Amino acid sequence: MHVSLSFESWTDGERQVKTLVDGLDRWEVHCASRLTVTFSDDIESTCLDDAIRLQVVQAPRALANEKMGVGACLWDGSIILGTYLACQPRHSFIGCGVVELGAGVGLLSTLLCKLGARKVYATDLAKVLPLLQENADVNGCAGEVMEVMALEWGVDTDHLVRADNLNESFGASAAGTRDAYPDLVIASDVTYHDNEASMQPDTVEFVKLCRRLCGPRTEVLIGLERRSGSVRDAFIAEIRKRFDVVSMVDLRKVRGFPKDLVVDHIDVWRLRLHSTCAKEKEKKKNQKKEKKKSAENITRDRSAAPL
Ligand SMILES: C[S@@+](CC[C@H](N)C(=O)[O-])C[C@H]1O[C@@H](n2cnc3c(N)ncnc32)[C@H](O)[C@@H]1O
Numbered sequence: 001m002h003v004s005l006s007f008e009s010w011t012d013g014e015r016q017v018k019t020l021v022d023g024l025d026r027w028e029v030h031c032a033s034r035l036t037v038t039f040s041d042d043i044e045s046t047c048l049d050d051a052i053r054l055q056v057v058q059a060p061r062a063l064a065n066e067k068m069g070v071g072a073c074l075w076d077g078s079i080i081l082g083t084y085l086a087c088q089p090r091h092s093f094i095g096c097g098v099v100e101l102g103a104g105v106g107l108l109s110t111l112l113c114k115l116g117a118r119k120v121y122a123t124d125l126a127k128v129l130p131l132l133q134e135n136a137d138v139n140g141c142a143g144e145v146m147e148v149m150a151l152e153w154g155v156d157t158d159h160l161v162r163a164d165n166l167n168e169s170f171g172a173s174a175a176g177t178r179d180a181y182p183d184l185v186i187a188s189d190v191t192y193h194d195n196e197a198s199m200q201p202d203t204v205e206f207v208k209l210c211r212r213l214c215g216p217r218t219e220v221l222i223g224l225e226r227r228s229g230s231v232r233d234a235f236i237a238e239i240r241k242r243f244d245v246v247s248m249v250d251l252r253k254v255r256g257f258p259k260d261l262v263v264d265h266i267d268v269w270r271l272r273l274h275s276t277c278a279k280e281k282e283k284k285k286n287q288k289k290e291k292k293k294s295a296e297n298i299t300r301d302r303s304a305a306p307l
Contacts, residue, residue: 001087001256002040003079007032024263030060030073037079037107039086041256052086052114055138056105059131071104071128077189077223078107080266084221084249085111087256093117096183097170099213101151101206102190104128106135112186113141121166121182123151153209154202163212181215188223191235203231207238210271220271226264245272 006019007028018028029035035058040051062068085093085108094116100109102124109122109132120141122132129148136142151162171180187210191203210220220243226232239246249268251257 001083001258002038003083003086003258003261004038004040005029005079006036006038008034024076024079024261026076029076030058030063033058033060035074037074037082039083039111052111054107054110054114055135056107057131057134057138058105062131068127068131069125071102071124072131074105074107075189075225076263077225077266078104080251080261080263081186081188081221081223081268082107082111083257083261084251084254084268085115087254090115093184097181098184098186099123099166099182101153101185101187101209102201103132103148106132106146106148108186108188109146110135110139110141112184113139113145117145119170120146121151121169122146122148125152126150151209154205163209166213167215181218182213183218185210185213185218185220186222189225190222191231192225193228193231203234204238207235207242211242211273214273216274218273220269222269222271224267224269226267239269239271243271244274245270 004019006017008015008017035056036053037056038051038053056074058074059068059072062072063070092115093112096112096117098109098112098117098120100106100112100120100122103109103122104124106122109120112120122136124132129150133142133148136146136148142148149162151166166182167180170182187206190201191206193200210222214220224232224235247270249270251262251268252259
């Protein structure tokens with residue numbers, strides 16, 4: 001897989017188009033008003049039809065919290081997680097129902113539309129939605145497939161009602177052929193410390209919402225930027241509490257994942273409520289049996305113990 005980013009920006013009063021050659025450069029990315037992100041099988045095919053080319057419209061001047069906040073620009077986690085998605089076999093997302101949480105400029109949602117998703121709900125705070133909608137429009141995703149909607153976690157219990165509505169929508173649009181749950185819940189870089197303490201996204205509420213959206217077959221994919229040890233610890237403790245299957249993807253082992261994009265500061269997590277893998281199920285069953293056995297042994301020992 002080859003990923004290229006080109007930017008439109010202004011230098012000394014002139015419009016420039018530059019291409020980022022190696023790795024990621026947040027400063028370059030955040031200076032641009034518009035980016036083109038291309039995912040292609042190899043460098044040569046970036047110009048061919050099978051490459052996926054996405055436009056990203058940003059609002060760098062609105063990055064301040066009192067304006068649009070961090071949803072105004074594209075973050076590294078989405079580029080990494082997007083590349084991970086693009087490395088999966090091409091049929092993987094055809095017909096999928098997806099919810100993206102904290103979508104920002106919506107790179108992952110628009111990519112999933114291009115990869116064949118049936119329905120994508122791209123969600124974020126209300127103040128980010130006009131930019132998210134613009135990104136759906138410029139990529140030709142708006143309408144039937146991609147819907148932009150407000151979904152905020154951690155402020156009140158209202159979001160739980162909306163999560164139920166989302167699941168109902170999945171049920172209705174699948175017309176009884178699938179679960180009333182998304183196949184994929186996806187989010188990137190949505191748990192972090194903010195300069196303004198009151199603007200902190202609530203990690204526990206975020207994980208609770210992911211759990212709430214999940215059905216038995218839903219997969220959750222999260223790109224986590226390592227910004228703060230305490231946020232990461234809270235995230236890991238919470239996902240372990242609420243999901244049965246938790247694993248961190250080793251990007252170096254993902255077929256086709258570009259070496260220059262294997263970075264230390266972004267982790268990709270995969271979560272599920274239940275294991276679909278027979279081996280995992282067997283392991284869990286055995287663990288339960290062992291637990292029961294040792295509990296019985298303890299009771300027997302106690303009753304046999306001399307007074
Ligand atoms: C660092 S940005 C990442 C944006 C995008 N996922 C990306 O990777 O480019 C964090 C995103 O989370 C959203 N966010 C923060 N707190 C939120 C909350 N409580 N509910 C919903 N979205 C939230 C922000 O509006 C912003 O779009």
